[in-house]
Amino acid sequence: xxxxxxxxxxxxxxxxxxxxxxxxxxxxxxxxxTCPKCNKGKMGKPINPKTGKxxxxxxxYECPECKYIVDKEEYEDTLECEIKYTCPKxxxxxxxxxxxxxxxxxxxxxxxxxxxxxxxxxxxxxECKEKLGITxxxxx
Numbered sequence: 001x002x003x004x005x006x007x008x009x010x011x012x013x014x015x016x017x018x019x020x021x022x023x024x025x026x027x028x029x030x031x032x033x034t035c036p037k038c039n040k041g042k043m044g045k046p047i048n049p050k051t052g053k054x055x056x057x058x059x060x061y062e063c064p065e066c067k068y069i070v071d072k073e074e075y076e077d078t079l080e081c082e083i084k085y086t087c088p089k090x091x092x093x094x095x096x097x098x099x100x101x102x103x104x105x106x107x108x109x110x111x112x113x114x115x116x117x118x119x120x121x122x123x124x125x126x127e128c129k130e131k132l133g134i135t136x137x138x139x140x
Contacts, residue, residue, distance in 0.1 A: 002082040002095050005029055012044065012061075013081070013100070017134050024088030028121065028134050030081050030100050041065030043075060076100055081121050085132065092127035105133040 004027075005011045013030040032042040041063040045054040061075045062068070079100040086093050102119040120133030 002084070002097060004084070005031065012076075012079070015134060015137075019085070019132055019134075020088035024086045024091070024132075026083055026085040026132070026134055028081055028083045030076075030079050033075070033079055035063035035066060035068055036070070037068040038063060038066040043070065083121075083123055083134070085123070085125075087125040087128060087130060087132065089130045090125065090128040092125055094126045096123050096126065098123045102136075103133075105131070105135075107133070107135070 005014070008014065010031055011029045012032045014028070016025070016027050018025050032044060035041045035043055043061040043063055045056060045058045046060065046062045046069075047053065047064075048055050059072045060069050061072060062070075077099070080097050081100040082095070082097050084093075084095045098121065100121065103122045104117050105120040105122050106115050107118050107120075118133070118135050120135040122131060122133045124131055
């Protein structure tokens with residue numbers, strides 16, 4: 001049983017998405033990991049000293065306790081993505097945990113009907129074994 005985050009401060013990624021034209025949906029989040037060096041602080045994006053807010057486009061994560069810095073790709077590969085979903089094929093409501101890595105997934109384009117490949121967090125429905133994906137939000 002996975003637990004939903006109580007605050008956005010606990011997570012480094014959160015999204016709610018419709019799957020397959022609104023037939024299913026998914027809520028996904030990734031909890032911030034502890035610092036591999038001091039094991040005290042929760043890793044996060046570096047804070048801008050002028051504004052006091054996180055630098056959202058930063059390519060590294062920083063521990064607020066010991067100031068240890070790790071590359072974004074290296075850090076995100078160690079995290080787990082927790083997902084609550086409703087399958088668009090069989091309407092099964094389930095939850096799963098998968099590695100926080102984006103993989104290529106073939107999706108049908110809703111406008112043209114052609115298959116296209118997109119990077120997504122891929123998971124499998126427990127009931128019907130359908131391969132589902134949470135893509136990055138695309139501009140329309």
